Amino acid sequence: MYLFPELEIPEKKLRAVLVGCGEQATCLMHDAITYVAALDVVGVCDLNKERADFAARRFGLSRSYQDLDEMLSSVKADVAFVIMVPRLAPKLAKKCVEAGLDVYTEKPLGTDIQDLYELEAALKKTGRKLGVSFNKRFGLAYSDMKRAIDSEGFGHPAVFNVRFIGGYRSSPTDLLRTGSCHFFDLGRYMIGEIEEVFAYKYEQAPGQHVFAVSAMFDNGCVGSYTLGSVGSWACGYGMEAVDVRGDRNMVCADNGRDFMWQKPSKILNSYADGASNQNTQAVAEQAVPVEILRPNYSNPGKLTESTYFINGNFQCIRAFVDAILKGEEPPVGFHDGMMALKIAMAIEKSVEEKRAVRIDEIH
Numbered sequence: 561m562y563l564f565p566e567l568e569i570p571e572k573k574l575r576a577v578l579v580g581c582g583e584q585a586t587c588l589m590h591d592a593i594t595y596v597a598a599l600d601v602v603g604v605c606d607l608n609k610e611r612a613d614f615a616a617r618r619f620g621l622s623r624s625y626q627d628l629d630e631m632l633s634s635v636k637a638d639v640a641f642v643i644m645v646p647r648l649a650p651k652l653a654k655k656c657v658e659a660g661l662d663v664y665t666e667k668p669l670g671t672d673i674q675d676l677y678e679l680e681a682a683l684k685k686t687g688r689k690l691g692v693s694f695n696k697r698f699g700l701a702y703s704d705m706k707r708a709i710d711s712e713g714f715g716h717p718a719v720f721n722v723r724f725i726g727g728y729r730s731s732p733t734d735l736l737r738t739g740s741c742h743f744f745d746l747g748r749y750m751i752g753e754i755e756e757v758f759a760y761k762y763e764q765a766p767g768q769h770v771f772a773v774s775a776m777f778d779n780g781c782v783g784s785y786t787l788g789s790v791g792s793w794a795c796g797y798g799m800e801a802v803d804v805r806g807d808r809n810m811v812c813a814d815n816g817r818d819f820m821w822q823k824p825s826k827i828l829n830s831y832a833d834g835a836s837n838q839n840t841q842a843v844a845e846q847a848v849p850v851e852i853l854r855p856n857y858s859n860p861g862k863l864t865e866s867t868y869f870i871n872g873n874f875q876c877i878r879a880f881v882d883a884i885l886k887g888e889e890p891p892v893g894f895h896d897g898m899m900a901l902k903i904a905m906a907i908e909k910s911v912e913e914k915r916a917v918r919i920d921e922i923h
Contacts, residue, residue: 572598573597573598573600574639576600577604577631577632577641578615578643579641580605581604581606581608584643585641586611588868589693589877590615592869592873596878598881598882601621602621603634604625609624612624612626640663641664641665641877642666646737649669650669653690662688662691667900668897669894669900671737671901673898683894689890693876694741696742696743697746698879700819701817702802703872704811704821705812705813706749706750709804715808715809718782719784720747720782721783721804723802724739724742724785724799725770725799729789737905740904743802750804751781752778754783755776755777755919757910770787771786797814800816801814808824809822809824819852824848828845879891909922
């Protein structure tokens, strides 16, 4: 039964524990979780007691935990939300899995591939399920891009372009394995598996890195990634952009918010038969209207105008919860997190060895 768009009364609920109450968790993920009616938060944990107590009060709990083992042994739960720095997240997720919980983790799934293999072994041993917060798949602009690409008449995608240039980072590894993982996942989601990459790196100064990456998808589409940490975290436009070209179709999204779809123009004359030397183009065309969609920021009290809805966090969490309730695999899971890390590692290897690197070389 739906009360409002995207809100419903669930027949069954999951008991959830929250592992990590830092900035990302408090300002974004916990907001989204409060709107998922099928979740009851029964425990929160963070080493910082002040942050954990704030989260506990927010969810109507009488206490918080500073020790994960204590919480897992004291609180009866079904799922854990691990919103933690990447180097710690896989180990904490593994501990929750071994305690019998299904787990949802913030992206990236991890930055050390050995940690991911150990987590995978725990998932296989226990039969528990895992979801990863690749929320951009569910963001409004990127959902519209996927809809356009899959529509009749778009044609086989030929080009996938990404620009992601944010503020300074501590290392190029942080830029690739943590910051850029969303866009490796978007490529796989929108186009297909990436088969091979070739990358160049430029380090302007410590903390200021740029990568130019060429990618070959296994379905023939070519990709281009420009990834950097020489920009600003607060710029209104220009931080991220994605566009895809099909058969005289082009779809793009700016800053993950503004969607545009240029559909095929009207062909006026064709010179493809070689009968005319009027110009070097094969056709003469007339432009058609462009479809443009932008979020509405004028009513922030509505769920659908909230940042965590526009960016897809609410939908990603709800899709995970729905899957767990149905006994199904989450739509974005372990394999997706592992592949994003392998693509990042292949780019690093390409820079180091100055050659094209296949993704299946990474183990």
